[in-house]
Each structure stands twice: as structure tokens, then as C-alpha cells.
Amino acid sequence: MIKVICVGKIKEPYLNNLINDYTKRINKYHKLEIINLKDSNALVESEEIIARLNKKDFNILLDIKGDLLDSLEFSKLINETFNFNSNITFIIGGSLGVNEKVKKSVNRSISFSKLTFPHGLFRGILLEQIYRAFKIINNETYHK
DSSP: OOOEESSSSSOOOHHHHHHHHHHHHTTTSSSSEEEEEOOOOHHHHHHHHHHHHTSEEEEEEEEEEEEEEHHHHHHHHHHHHHHHSEEEEEEETTTTTOHHHHHHHHHHEEOOOSSSSOHHHHHHHHHHHHHHHHHHTOOOBTTT
């Protein structure tokens, strides 16, 4: 299973449509669960994230300071991780980020860019890249 833990509610219908579209696409390959946490202060958000992490899962923090991967490297990470773990959890922190306790609780930190994205849009970007990864893994046309 793939889990995505994220902070904040999506208010924009177009972002909800994007997220729902890629959720359906991903579910054709692998079960996906999105866990939405309530906006709060960084300490409370971090504690809520930690409470939902399972140490048996491979936990990946999306962090601007994480390792930069291209789409092929990202698909390889997903494919190789599923060889040893049955669950991957992606964590998207709130607008103030996450504390050190969360950073020490994950297996890996990755970054999609040095740019800052709105959280709702980034959820869509993450899901698109997960979908792209499955297309790459299955040698299906989509990635160019």
C-alpha cells in the first residue's frame, strides 16, 4: 500500500479533481490511501504525523532539503522499496514544515525541486509522479 500523509484541507475544486484523477489512476496499480491532517502549529502537526507513521513501512519525507531525484530514479526507488517493504508512506508537512523528530523518524528524505509549491498543488505533483513511476516500472508509454 502507498500512503500519503499530508497537512491541510484542499479547498480548490480543480486541485481536488487533479488529486482524485491521479488517485484513480494509481489504484489500478497499487492501493493508495491519502491521510489528511488538520492544519495546526508545526509541533502539533509533527506529532500527528509521527502518530500515523508505522516503523514497518518505508517512510519518505518530501523535503526541499532532501535528495533530488528524477522520474526514473523515483520509479526505481518505488520499485526497489516494494521488493522489501509492503508499504510506502510519503509525508508532506504543513506550511511551516516538520520538526527534527519527524525527520529522524523517516527512512529517506527526497525533494522534487528547490522551488516551493502550494501544498494542494504539490499533492497533485506527487501523485502524478507516483503514477508515472508505475507506468515506467510496467514499461508502459507515458514517460518521455
